[in-house]
Amino acid sequence: MSNSSMDESVRAELGRLRDSIDNIDAAVIHMLAERFKATQQVGHLKAAHKLPPADPAREARQIARLRELAENAKLDPAFAEKFLNFIIAEVIRHHETIARA
Template identity: 65%
Template sequence: MGPGEGPIPESGIPADLIEARATIDNIDAALIHILAERFRCTQRVGHIKARHGLPPADPGREARQVERLRRLAEESGLDPDFAEKFLSFMVTEVIRHHEVIQEEYRQGTLPPAR
């Protein structure tokens, strides 16, 4: 039995597992807040792009993000392939939002300055 490990309590869940899960819960909450802020920002980007007639996707920017995030992942012990997949998952959703915003501007269902 290692340090921090105790006997299995009556609940059947070891105390150190309960403690680790509390940390996971806090991290998940932070991730949700971070994602909400990122999407709030990318919504703004979607409006800027629509106003300036810029395309929803920017493959050059994405390539630089992939390179940077893969390097950061390597440095911090995260699987770089996972980091790239996660970025791609997010960016795909952002591009979908950008397309919706662009269509709203095209149909004039949004005011031009937002």
């Protein structure tokens, strides 16, 4: 294989992989948008019934569940936990804003 044809096959493979990454990123964004739609509704429900924005017991159950899912999927469970905590922190911030409104 000459240098130029090897470069071309690498470029094509990189392009295929990046197309797949772009599709996955789009799916992640759409799934997050749906999740935030649901959590906003939870925020309004909690505010209407004077429930606290955060529910640490629920969070602990979710973290345990996601860590197990991550392990089964060969994803670093510590990363899965950090990722969920990052999202939950944003959700709680939204719930606090709703409760103050």
